Amino acid sequence: xxxxxxxxxxxxxxxxxxxxxxxxxxxxxxxxxxxxxxxxxxxxxxxxxxxxxxxxxxxxxxxxxxxxxxxxxxxxxxxxxxxxxxxxxxxxxxxxxxxxxxxxxxxxxxxxxxxxxxxxxxxxxxxxxxxxxxxxxxxxxxxxxxxxxxxxxxxxxxxxxxxxxxxxxxxxxxxxxxxxxxxxxxxxxxxxxxxxxxxxxxxxxxxxxxxxxxxxxxxxxxxxxxxxxxxxxxxxxxxxxxxxxxxxxxxxxxxxxxxxxxxxxxxxxxxxxxxxxxxxxxxxxxxxxxxxxxxxxxxxxxxxxxxxxxxxxxxxxxxxxxxxxxxxxxxxxxxxxxxxxxxxxxxxxxxxxxxxxxxxxxxxxxxxxxxxxxxxxxxxxxxxxxxxxxxxxxxxxxxxxxxxxxxxxxxxxxxxxxxxxxxxxxxxxxxxxxxxxxxxxxxxxxxxxxxxxxxxxxxxxxxxxxxxxxxxxxxxxxxxxxxxxxxxxxxxxxxxxxxxxxxxxxxxxxxxxxxxxxxxxxxxxxxxxxxxxxxxxxxxxxxxxxxxxxxxxxxxxxxx
Numbered sequence: 001x002x003x004x005x006x007x008x009x010x011x012x013x014x015x016x017x018x019x020x021x022x023x024x025x026x027x028x029x030x031x032x033x034x035x036x037x038x039x040x041x042x043x044x045x046x047x048x049x050x051x052x053x054x055x056x057x058x059x060x061x062x063x064x065x066x067x068x069x070x071x072x073x074x075x076x077x078x079x080x081x082x083x084x085x086x087x088x089x090x091x092x093x094x095x096x097x098x099x100x101x102x103x104x105x106x107x108x109x110x111x112x113x114x115x116x117x118x119x120x121x122x123x124x125x126x127x128x129x130x131x132x133x134x135x136x137x138x139x140x141x142x143x144x145x146x147x148x149x150x151x152x153x154x155x156x157x158x159x160x161x162x163x164x165x166x167x168x169x170x171x172x173x174x175x176x177x178x179x180x181x182x183x184x185x186x187x188x189x190x191x192x193x194x195x196x197x198x199x200x201x202x203x204x205x206x207x208x209x210x211x212x213x214x215x216x217x218x219x220x221x222x223x224x225x226x227x228x229x230x231x232x233x234x235x236x237x238x239x240x241x242x243x244x245x246x247x248x249x250x251x252x253x254x255x256x257x258x259x260x261x262x263x264x265x266x267x268x269x270x271x272x273x274x275x276x277x278x279x280x281x282x283x284x285x286x287x288x289x290x291x292x293x294x295x296x297x298x299x300x301x302x303x304x305x306x307x308x309x310x311x312x313x314x315x316x317x318x319x320x321x322x323x324x325x326x327x328x329x330x331x332x333x334x335x336x337x338x339x340x341x342x343x344x345x346x347x348x349x350x351x352x353x354x355x356x357x358x359x360x361x362x363x364x365x366x367x368x369x370x371x372x373x374x375x376x377x378x379x380x381x382x383x384x385x386x387x388x389x390x391x392x393x394x395x396x397x398x399x400x401x402x403x404x405x406x407x408x409x410x411x412x413x414x415x416x417x418x419x420x421x422x423x424x425x426x427x428x429x430x431x432x433x434x435x436x437x438x439x440x441x442x443x444x445x446x447x448x449x450x451x452x453x454x455x456x457x458x459x460x461x462x463x464x465x466x467x468x469x470x471x472x473x474x475x476x477x478x479x480x481x482x483x484x485x486x487x488x489x490x491x492x493x494x495x496x497x498x499x500x501x502x503x504x505x506x507x508x509x510x511x512x513x514x515x516x517x518x519x520x521x522x523x524x525x526x527x528x529x530x531x532x533x534x535x536x537x538x539x540x541x542x543x544x545x546x547x548x549x550x551x552x553x554x555x556x557x558x559x560x
Contacts, residue, residue, distance in 0.1 A: 031108070032108055032110065033056055033058060033059060033103040033104070033105040033108060033109070033110045034056055034103060034110055035056075035101065035102060035103055035110040035111050035112060035113040035114075036053035036054055036055070036056055036062065036084075036101045036103055036110075036113050037053065037054045037113070038052075038053055038054040039051065039052070039053040039099065039100070039101050039113045039114060039115075039116045040052050040053070040116050041097075041099050041116045041117070041118040042118060043118050043119070043120045043121055044087070045120075045121075045141040046091075046093035046094075046120050046121055046122060046123040046124070046140075046141045046142075047089065047090060047091045047092065047093060047120065047123075047140050047141045047163065048087060048088065048089045048090075048091060048141065049087075049088050049091060049097065049099075049118050049120065050085050050086070050087050050088075051064055051079075051084070051085060051086045051087075051088060051099050051101065051116070052084050052085040053084045053085075053101050053113065054084070055083060055084060056103045056105075056110075058105050059103045059104060059105055060082070060104055060105055060106060061080055061081065061082050061104040062080070062081050062082070062083075062084070062086070062101050062102065062103055062104060063077055063079075063080055063101065063102040063104060063109070064077070064078055064079040064080070064081065064086045064088070064099060064100075064101050065077050065078065065099065065100050065101075065102070065112070066078045066088065066097055066098070066099050067097065067098045068095065068096070068097055068098075069096055069097075069098070070096045070098070070117065073098070075098075075100065080104075086101075090163075090193070091120050092120065092163070093120050093121065093122050093123050093141075094119070094120060094121065094122050095119065095120050096117060096118070096119045097117070097118055097119075097120070098115045098116070098117050099115065099116050099117075099118070100112040100113050100114070100115050100116070101113045122143075123140075123141060123142050123143040123165065124141070124142050124143070125142070125143050125144075125145060126138075126142045126143065126144050126145070127144075127145050127147055128144055128145065128146050128147065128150055129147045129148060129150075130150075131150060131151040131152070131153055132150065132151070132152045132153070132156050132158055133153055133154040133156055134154070134156050135156050135157045135158075135159070136156065136157075136158050136159070137158075137159040137160075137161065138158070138159070138160045138161065138164050138166070139161050139164065140161040140162060140163040140164045140193070142164070143165045143166075143167065144164070144165070144166045144167065145166075145167045145168075145169050145200055146166065146167065146168050146169055146172075146175040146176065146177055146211070147169045147172045147175055148169075148172050148174070148175055148239055149174060149175070149176050149178065149212070149233075149239055149240045150175075150176065150177050150178065151178045151179075151180055152177070152178065152179045152180060152183040152184075152185060153180045153182075153183055154182075154183070155182045155183055156183050156184075157183065157184040157185075157186060157256070158179070158183070158184070158185050158186070158187075159186045159187075160185070160186070160187040160188075160189075160195050161195075162188065162189040162190045162193040162194075162195065162260070163189065163190075163193030163194070163195070164189075164195050164196075165195075165196050165198065166195070166196070166197045166198070167197075167198055167199065167200040167211075168197065168198070168199060168200060168210060168211020168212060168213075168265075168266065168268075169200050169211065170199060170200045170201050170210050170211065170349075171200070173268070173270070174211075174212050174232075174235075174240060174268050174270045174276075175211045175212055175268075176211065176212025176213055176214070176215060176232075176268075176276060177197070177212075177213075177214050177215065178215045178217065178233075178243065179214075179215065179216045179217065179255060179256065180217050180243070181217050181218060181219050181245070181248070181283075182219070183255075184254065184255055184256035185216065185255065185256040185257075185258065186256045186257050187256070187257070187258050187259070187261050188257055188258075188259045188260070189259060189260030189261055189292075189554070190260055190554075191260060191292070191552075191553040191554045192553060192554075193260075194260040194261065194262055194292075194554040195260065195261045195262070196261075196262045196264065197213075197214055197261070197262065197263045197264065197266070198262070198263075198264040198265060199211055199264065199265040201265075203558070203560075204560055205560065206264070206265045206297075206558075206560050207265060207297075207346075207347055207348060207349040207352070207560065208265055208266075208267050208297050208298055208299040208319075208321050208346040208347065208348050208349065208352070208355075209265070209266075209267045209268045209269065209275070209299040209321075209348045209349040209352030209353050210265045210266070210268070210349050210352070211265065211266055211268055212232065212266060212267070212268045212270070212276040213263060213266035213267060213268075213276040213277050213278050213279065213280060213298065213300075214261075214263050214266070214278070214279055214280070215230070215276070215277075215280040215282065216255045216256070216280065216281050216282065216284050216288070217230070217243060217245050217255075217282045217283065217284075218245075218248065218253045218254075218255045218281075218282070218283045218284035218285045218288065218308055218310070219248040219249065219250045219253040219283065219285060220248045220250065220251045220253050220283035220284055220285040220307055220308030220309055220310070221248050221249065221250075221251050221283065221307055221308070221309075221330060221380060222245065222246055222248065222283050222306060222307030222308070222329045222330050223307060223329050223330035223366075223367050223372065223378040223379055223380055223381070223382070224246055224307075224329055224330075224367060224369070224370075224371040224372055224373075224378065225246060225247075225371045225373055226244055226246035226247045226371070227242075227244045227246060227371075228244060228245055228246035228306075228329075228371055229242045229243065229244055230242075230243040230244075230245055230280070230282055230306075231274050231276070232269070232270045232271070232274045232275070232276040233270070235270045235271050235274075240270060243282075245282040245283045245306060245307075246283075246371070248283040248285075248307070248308075250285055251285050251286060251308060251309035251332070252285050252286050252287050252309070253283075253284070253285025253286075253287055253288070253308075254285060254287030254288055255284050255285065255287075255288040255310075256288060256289075257288065257289035258288075258289065258290050258291070258293060259289065259291045259292050259293075260291075260292045260293075260554050261292070261293050261294075262293075262294045262295075262296060262554070262555070262556060263278040263279055263293075263294070263295050263296070263298065264278075264295075264296040264297060264298075264556065264558070265296070265297050265298070266278045266295075266298045266299070267298040267299025267300045267321055267348075267352070267353060268299070268349070268352050268353065269299070269300075269352060269353030269354070273353075273354075274353075275299050275300035275321070275322070275353040275354075276299075276300060277298065277300045277301040277302070277303070277304045277326075278295035278296075278298035278300075278301070278302050278303070278320075279293060279295055279302065279303045279304070280304050280306075281303075281304070281305045281306070281308060281310055282306045282307070282308070283306060283307045283308045284305070284308040284309075284310040285308055285309055285310060286308075286309040286310055286311060286333065288310045290310055290311065290312035290313070290315075291312070291313045291314055292313075292314045292550070292554060293312070293314070293315050293316070294315070294316040294317070294318065294554070294555050294556065295316070295317050295318070295320070295324075296318050296319065296556055296557075296558065297318065297319045297321075297346050297558070297559060297560075298320060298321055298346075299321035299322075299346065299348050299349075299352060299353050299354075299355065300320075300321055300322045300353070300356070301320060301321075301322045301323045301324070301325075301326040301363075302317035302318075302320045302323070302324045302325065302340070303315060303317060303324070303325050303326070304323075304325075304326040304327070304328075305326070305327045305328070305331040305333070305384075306328060306329045306331070307328075307329040307330040307331050307380075308330075308331055308332075308333065309331070309332045309333045310333045311333045311334045311335070311533050312333065312334075312335045312338075313335070313336050313337050314337045314338075314550050314551070315335065315337070315338040315339070316338075316339045316340075316341075316551055316555050317338075317339065317340040317341070318341055318343075318555075318556075318557055319341070319342060319343055319344055319346050319559065320340070320342065320346070320359065321346045321348070321353075321355045321356060321359070322355070322356035322358075322359050323356070323359060323360045323361070323362070323363040324340035324342075324360075324361050324362070324391065325338060325340065325361070325362045325363070325386075325389075326362075326363045326364075327362070327363070327364045327365075327382065327384050327414075327416075328364065328365040328366070328367070328368070328382055328412075328414075329365075329367060329382065330367070330378075330379070330380040330381065330382050331382055331383075331384050332380060332382075332383050332384065333384060333385075334384065334385040334386075334387075334529070334530065334531075334533045334534050335384060335385065335386045335387070335389075336385075336386075336387045336388050336533070336534045337387075337388050337389075337542045337550065338386065338388070338389040338390070338542060339389075339390045339506060339542045339551065340361050340362075340389075340390070340391045340392065341390075341392045341504075342359075342392065342393055342394040342398070342399070343394065343395070343398070343497075343498060343559075344394070344398060344559060345394070345398055345399050347560075356404065357403060357404065358403040358404030359399060359404045359405065360404055360405070360406050360407070360408070360409040361391035361393060361406070361407040361408060361409075361423065361426065362386065362389070362391065362407070362408040362409065362410075362418075363409045363411075364382060364384070364408075364409065364410050364411070364414040364416060365382065365411055365412040365413075365414055366378070366381060366382045366411075366412045366413025366414040366415070366437060366438070366441075367382070367412065367413060368412045375413075375437075376412045376413030376435060376437040376438075377413055377437050377440075378413075381413070381414075381415045381441065381446055382413070382414040382415060382416065383414075383415040383416050383417075383441075383446050383447075383529075384416045384417070385416065385417040385419075385526075385529045385530060385534055386416065386417070386418050386419075386421070387417075387419050387420050387421075387530075387534050387536075387537075388420045388421065388518075388537060388539075388540075388541060388542050389418075389420075389421040389422070389541070389542060390421070390422045390424075390506060390541045390542040390543070391407050391408070391421070391422070391423050391424065391426075392424045392425050392487060393405060393407065393424065393425040393426040393427060393457075394425070394427070395425070395496075396427065399427070403428075404428065405426055405427040405428040406426055406428050406429050406430070406431070406432045406462060407423035407424075407426040407429070407430045407431060407454075407457060408421075408423060408430070408431050408432070408449075409432045409434065410431070410432060410433055410434065410438055410447070410449075411432065411433075411434035411435050411438055412434075412435055412437070412438065413435060413437030413438055413440075413441065414438055414441065414447070415438075415441035415444075415446030415447040416441075416446075416447055416448075417447075417448045417450075417525075417526050417529055417530075418448065418449045418450070418452070419448070419449075419450045419451055419452075419519055419526065419536075420450075420451050420452075420518040420519055420536070420537055420539070420540050420541070421451075421452050421453070421540060421541065422452070422453040422454075422455070422490065422514055422540050422541035422542075423452060423453070423454050423455075423457060424454070424455045424456055424457065424487040424490070425455070425456045425457065425487050426457045426458065427458055428458055428459075428462060429457060429458055429459050429460065429461060429462035429463075430452075430454045430457035430459070430460050430461070430482075431449065431460060431461050431462065432461070432462035432470065433447075433449075433461065433462075433470060433471040433472065433473070434462070434468060434469065434470055434471075435468075435469055436469050438471070439469070439471040442471070442473065445525055446525075448478075448525075448526060449473060449478055449480065450478050450479055450480075450519060450526075451478075451479040451480075451517060451518055451519040451540060452478075452479070452480045452481065452540065453481050453483055453490075453513055453514055453517060453540045453541065454480065454481060454482045454483060455483050455485055455486065455487045455490060456486060456487045457482070460472075460475060460480065460482050479517065479519070481513065481517060483513050485512075485513055489509060489511070489512070490508060490509065490512045490513065490514050490541075491504075491505060491506055491507065491508065491509060491512070492505035492506075492507045492508070492509050493505035498557045499557075500557055500558075501552070501553075501555055501556060501557060503557060504551070504557070505549065506541070506542060506543040506549075506551060507543045507544075507545060507549060508539065508541065508543060508545045512545070513540075514539055514540045514541045514543075514545075515539055515545045516538060516539065516540075517539075517540050518536065518537045518538045518539045518540045519536050519537075520536045520537060520538045521536050522534075522535075522536045
């Protein structure tokens, strides 16, 4: 049928109107919601901000996104409020953030709003000048300063939020945190927000010995009889009373939990030759959690265990004033994945103490000194398990002490299982098996050194000089590999002058001897000792060639 010109015009016009009407229903048309207007953001603390905006008619919710930095950065969703305002938490102090908000209406979303910017302030300072005798929480929006010797006592629990900073007061002699027997410390940080104990001095002026350190005292068993006074205590009956850590009866005792915790620039000496350690674990029991801990530029030992049975994993020691890992007095716990690196001889704060004359990577003593009722044969024997360790000594000429400079000093009747490790760059020897009671532990099955990679050490075993007894074990039978590779070639990234966290990648390089040679299956006494806590590995050293880089994101490598 023929259609007139007028009819054709009406048909076309109607079609056009229909298309326009249909277009109103498509996304991006008139029913697409508007983005919120009036977006503002204000810091409510050093770690939190409030985002406000005008509500949009018909909105069923909103998407709030955040990016770090005044420019650039990637926006990521941080909240889905149904109405304004929105409170964002877990921020970092003195950091600039940008926010934008999107409207949600049913299944439709608006475009993003205009951006709003905020810079969080510094943390408010809270001075801690009295003992903690009731359960307390320290929050990440504050900075805490220890003035004097602070004791967590009376069965109290001190809880510390992720990202919290605790300063040892430089101007107060011996500021330290002691967690006494029966009390607990719950300090569980994260890789993104570690808990940091550090000097109150500004960056660039910090030195080893600026403050004391972190000390946990438990109810575990040691092999010395009471009284055994904790080194560095007892200098003042009021401000620094003596702490006796002997007499414990429970190796399963719980002193709390430490995860992702750094201790920096500690080690103040409260008396001549009485430097405190960065971390001290005195008679601490296996009910305590120790995981992802770093000691940085301390004046004495980075980590020291006196008896007890606490297990530990993922430890990093950077530039110790004395030993990186010091273990004695009947410690029977297990340690896996431990890194020690010495680049410099640390510089002490004036009048704070002295660097050691015999620094070692590992120094293990069975029993020594007063109240060892059977001398070096006092029981329980010191029998730790240390697996997957990397111990890198100082470059040539850095340390000039009269003794020390041994990767693993095993002496005074110690036992222990030392397996799947890498010992490198120690100027005197990789291993010292010193004193007859120590050698007796070998024949008694309580001392094993097995599946070790050695690079750039002066010798494998420290030779005997004078009357001091030194022993050896069969290197081949015990899979001790004195390898010709350079230490640097073993790792993916190993700088000559570290400049920060990105300086190190402890992962074995593509051709690294550390990728193989490990003891993957434990048997006999070693398997019994390991239990379910420590497992064998086909690689040697602290880093799995195909595993996560567990030290990244929370460690620091500053020198001042």
